Amino acid sequence: ISEDRGEMADTIADTRRLFSKPQNLNDAYGPPSNFLEIDVSNPDTIGVGRTRYTTYEVRLKTNLPIFKLKESSVRRRYSDFEWLRAELERESKVVVPPLPGKALFRQLPFRGDDGIFDDSFIEERRQSLEQFLNKVAGHPLAQNERCLHMFLQDESLDKNYTPSKIRQA
Amino acid sequence: MSFFGFGQSADIDVVLNDAETRKKAEHKSEDGRKDKYFLFYDGETVSGKVNVTLKYPGKRLEHNGVKIEFIGQIELYYDRGNHHEFVSLVKDLARPGELTQSQTFDFEFTHVEKPYESYTGQNVKLRYFLRATVSRRLNDISKELDIVVHTLSSYPELNSSIKMEVGIEDCLHIEFEYNKSKYHLKDVIVGKIYFLLVRIKIKHMEIDIIKRETTGTGPNVYHENDTIAKYEIMDGAPVRGESIPIRLFLAGYEMTPTMRDINKKFSVRYYLNLVLIDEEERRYFKQQEITLWRKGDIVRKSMSHQAIIASQRFEGSSNPEKTPTQSNEEDDNCSCK
Numbered sequence: 001i002s003e004d005r006g007e008m009a010d011t012i013a014d015t016r017r018l019f020s021k022p023q024n025l026n027d028a029y030g031p032p033s034n035f036l037e038i039d040v041s042n043p044d045t046i047g048v049g050r051t052r053y054t055t056y057e058v059r060l061k062t063n064l065p066i067f068k069l070k071e072s073s074v075r076r077r078y079s080d081f082e083w084l085r086a087e088l089e090r091e092s093k094v095v096v097p098p099l100p101g102k103a104l105f106r107q108l109p110f111r112g113d114d115g116i117f118d119d120s121f122i123e124e125r126r127q128s129l130e131q132f133l134n135k136v137a138g139h140p141l142a143q144n145e146r147c148l149h150m151f152l153q154d155e156s157l158d159k160n161y162t163p164s165k166i167r168q169a
Numbered sequence: 170m171s172f173f174g175f176g177q178s179a180d181i182d183v184v185l186n187d188a189e190t191r192k193k194a195e196h197k198s199e200d201g202r203k204d205k206y207f208l209f210y211d212g213e214t215v216s217g218k219v220n221v222t223l224k225y226p227g228k229r230l231e232h233n234g235v236k237i238e239f240i241g242q243i244e245l246y247y248d249r250g251n252h253h254e255f256v257s258l259v260k261d262l263a264r265p266g267e268l269t270q271s272q273t274f275d276f277e278f279t280h281v282e283k284p285y286e287s288y289t290g291q292n293v294k295l296r297y298f299l300r301a302t303v304s305r306r307l308n309d310i311s312k313e314l315d316i317v318v319h320t321l322s323s324y325p326e327l328n329s330s331i332k333m334e335v336g337i338e339d340c341l342h343i344e345f346e347y348n349k350s351k352y353h354l355k356d357v358i359v360g361k362i363y364f365l366l367v368r369i370k371i372k373h374m375e376i377d378i379i380k381r382e383t384t385g386t387g388p389n390v391y392h393e394n395d396t397i398a399k400y401e402i403m404d405g406a407p408v409r410g411e412s413i414p415i416r417l418f419l420a421g422y423e424m425t426p427t428m429r430d431i432n433k434k435f436s437v438r439y440y441l442n443l444v445l446i447d448e449e450e451r452r453y454f455k456q457q458e459i460t461l462w463r464k465g466d467i468v469r470k471s472m473s474h475q476a477i478i479a480s481q482r483f484e485g486s487s488n489p490e491k492t493p494t495q496s497n498e499e500d501d502n503c504s505c506k
Contacts, residue, residue, distance in 0.1 A: 013356065017361065027411075028410065032406070034370050
């Protein structure tokens with residue numbers, strides 16, 4: 001009977017794995033629970049003359065329970081993104097990533113190109129806006145904010161809304 | 170007469186009696202260089218000789234006494250002037266007088282208490298040294314010999330595993346487990362991470378070992394964190410029900426034992442930081458303290474017991490007939506049924 005078995009057991013380190021429950025086949029091969037895809041696409045310039053502006057389609061597909069709709073599609077313009085960013089900065093503790101620039105210089109007269117309605121500029125902006133939304137919508141803290149859900153899934157933005165946190169039952 | 174360089178001077182050096190047989194240990198100095206020093210343990214006797222060698226033979230050396238000290242002290246870098254001595258022993262080797270020729274003095278500090286381990290850190294240093302001094306009116310001649318002390322611990326009686334469920338509500342739930350809470354410096358951290366809920370897009374997961382050196386007290390406490398190791402344990406996105414194993418060999422890293430409130434001056438603590446990183450580079454982490462201790466070298470007593478563990482690992486099962494000393498819990502854990 002060896003009382004010092006603790007010491008002896010240590011001369012070769014015991015590196016055996018700890019016990020793990022075998023994974024359930026449905027969990028292993030089923031759809032992952034983290035599916036969230038956001039696209040910003042189909043830019044469309046509407047209006048005439050000085051009141052023209054561009055909107056983008058914001059499409060969302062997800063299986064995260066925190067989103068009320070598993071699929072949604074809304075149209076948003078650049079100033080809506082600015083609104084979202086300001087709301088998130090104020091209401092949440094998230095470090096909100098920057099938006100692509102406002103490009104005020106493109107709104108000055110006497111430009112050789114189409115200014116803010118220039119195709120390549122719109123495409124650049126579209127890509128940046130898409131990156132911005134993907135970064136933000138995947139953030140667990142941002143997902144708790146009412147403004148994010150309103151931006152992504154409500155038909156139109158109610159800028160007079162009462163900021164609040166989403167609570168799940 | 171001595172300030173014009175005409176006076177007698179001497180070289181002094183300290184030699185240990187067991188210099189041939191005593192082991193040396195590597196210790197990093199403040200500037201990062203690694204040097205070897207004689208290794209001592211608590212309670213060991215420190216004995217040797219002090220050699221005073223006159224520079225100009227024939228001339229006499231007047232002095233106010235020859236002594237040797239054994240000192241253990243803590244030095245805070247932001248307060249260099251104040252050395253906090255926690256061990257201070259002195260032996261007078263010669264009374265004030267004069268030396269007419271080079272001389273050797275024997276000394277012995279019997280069963281010296283060395284309560285703390287030698288430590289050189291970012292903001293504090295704890296060292297032990299012998300200092301031989303020939304006192305003189307205007308300037309002393311002295312020599313220091315640094316030694317290194319290691320503190321050994323015995324196998325902890327209670328060494329519970331660390332097991333916890335953590336997460337962010339409705340986003341990420343994991344259960345992590347480390348097989349022990351106290352690890353020796355050449356130990357292996359064996360553990361696992363079990364995913365209960367994954368609603369974020371994870372890119373990879375790593376374990377970091379963080380050393381935290383704390384100096385100062387009260388409102389002047391200062392923590393210095395240093396990431397000693399980053400060890401990736403998973404690459405890719407896990408799903409619910411998946412278990413990721415951890416096997417982290419500590420011998421590869423330069424670490425010291427955990428030091429708690431040493432002489433009320435400083436602490437050195439170690440933490441395991443489990444970090445998950447998602448596709449947007451967001452980091453989710455959980456820090457857990459572990460206790461590190463230093464094990465003395467063990468004489469191998471039985472080859473058969475080691476062979477048993479090795480074969481169990483290979484076969485992936487435990488063998489109840491051969492291992493009456495293994496606990497039953499381990500038998501169940503390794504079952505491959």
